[in-house]
Amino acid sequence: MAGLYVHVPFCLKKCPYCDFASVPVQSDLQAEWLQAVRAETVLRAPDWKPIRFDTLYFGGGTPSLLDPADVAGLIDLFSGSFQWARNPEITLEANPGTLSGSKLRDFRKAGINRLSIGIQSFRDEELQLLGRMHDAAEAENSLARTFESGFENVNADFIYGLPGQTPAHWSQTLGKAVAFPLTHISAYCLTWSGKTELGRKIESGEVEKPSEAVQSDLFLRTSSFLAERHFQHYEISNFSLEGRRCRHNEGYWKGNPYLGLGPSSHSFTGRERYWNVSDTREYCRMLNQGLRPCSGSETLSRNDIRLETIALRLRTSEGLPLAMIQNKTDFCKVFLENGLARIRGDRLVLTENGFLMADELALRLTV
Ligand code: SF4
Numbered sequence: 001m002a003g004l005y006v007h008v009p010f011c012l013k014k015c016p017y018c019d020f021a022s023v024p025v026q027s028d029l030q031a032e033w034l035q036a037v038r039a040e041t042v043l044r045a046p047d048w049k050p051i052r053f054d055t056l057y058f059g060g061g062t063p064s065l066l067d068p069a070d071v072a073g074l075i076d077l078f079s080g081s082f083q084w085a086r087n088p089e090i091t092l093e094a095n096p097g098t099l100s101g102s103k104l105r106d107f108r109k110a111g112i113n114r115l116s117i118g119i120q121s122f123r124d125e126e127l128q129l130l131g132r133m134h135d136a137a138e139a140e141n142s143l144a145r146t147f148e149s150g151f152e153n154v155n156a157d158f159i160y161g162l163p164g165q166t167p168a169h170w171s172q173t174l175g176k177a178v179a180f181p182l183t184h185i186s187a188y189c190l191t192w193s194g195k196t197e198l199g200r201k202i203e204s205g206e207v208e209k210p211s212e213a214v215q216s217d218l219f220l221r222t223s224s225f226l227a228e229r230h231f232q233h234y235e236i237s238n239f240s241l242e243g244r245r246c247r248h249n250e251g252y253w254k255g256n257p258y259l260g261l262g263p264s265s266h267s268f269t270g271r272e273r274y275w276n277v278s279d280t281r282e283y284c285r286m287l288n289q290g291l292r293p294c295s296g297s298e299t300l301s302r303n304d305i306r307l308e309t310i311a312l313r314l315r316t317s318e319g320l321p322l323a324m325i326q327n328k329t330d331f332c333k334v335f336l337e338n339g340l341a342r343i344r345g346d347r348l349v350l351t352e353n354g355f356l357m358a359d360e361l362a363l364r365l366t367v
Pocket residue numbers: 010011012013014015018019020022060061062095118
């Protein structure tokens with residue numbers, strides 16, 4: 001099975017912590033983007049015709065800025081262009097403040113059966129620090145409207161480990177989150193780079209640097225709080241109720257093929273990875289001229305795939321087949337003896353404390 005990803009690069013404004021490919025929304029560019037995605041679908045379809053897809057994911061950017069009729073048109077085009085499994089998961093990323101009741105109902109009618117909403121926090125001062133367009137009241141109203149409009153499979157994204165954030169602040173946000181019938185919660189630890197406005201402020205000392213110890217503490221609190229409420233911690237940053245994992249993201253972690261449409265999107269055939277130009281106007285220009293909007297590609301060796309598999313699977317509750325790390329048993333023993341990992345069947349699975357060191361362990365297992 002494969003996943004289809006569509007990158008929608010438009011946002012109302014750039015958040016100061018964000019380094020995703022996004023541009024301010026402009027109606028002429030949005031219309032060009034839509035035409036370009038349709039053209040790219042036609043160009044790519046012959047290569048992907050033999051493959052069966054079971055997930056479609058509109059990511060961004062802010063896909064909820066799209067007109068639901070345009071989303072319906074794209075879903076219709078994809079249905080006719082590719083082979084589909086029964087009951088595909090069709091996710092749309094959304095931001096509070098872009099979701100009226102009628103728009104939500106129209107997205108459902110268009111075929112969206114899973115919504116992923118960028119709430120980030122239920123505290124106004126944290127939302128201001130993150131430069132979000134919404135406040136806590138709007139976040140709550142948007143979630144309430146989402147469930148009123150009939151969506152049943154809903155994820156909310158949050159960010160923890162913010163400058164100045166205390167365990168009490170984060171508990172407040174988590175407590176409000178679980179008051180809604182969410183089926184999935186993604187909780188990402190704040191990371192920053194000098195490429196973003198917030199990152200530059202943290203690096204210059206203008207904004208307090210979050211402490212790693214506090215971030216680790218919040219991570220452990222999150223998993224125990226959500227475990228008590230029947231959320232399974234199935235990937236470092238992802239928690240779901242039984243049967244409600246994000247099938248699309250699981251495909252990435254399992255190494256399944258995926259096709260990415262839109263600027264900056266990546267595709268993977270199982271051996272080859274290629275990626276599109278990230279500039280939206282250039283993406284549209286190339287497709288307008290009938291060109292593939294590719295900006296690079298690589299063919300992965302067996303060893304490349306092995307290394308990626310180790311790094312990705314260690315981050316999941318399924319863990320890593322022991323057969324992949326047969327020559328590293330001494331090193332794994334250290335993790336087992338320190339309660340950072342356990343053996344389940346034929347797999348090495350990290351514990352909650354072990355997840356905190358997943359990247360370090362992956363590095364050591366792959367050298
Ligand atoms: S809404 Fe999301 S994608 Fe858009 S700028 Fe903010 S963080 Fe980035």
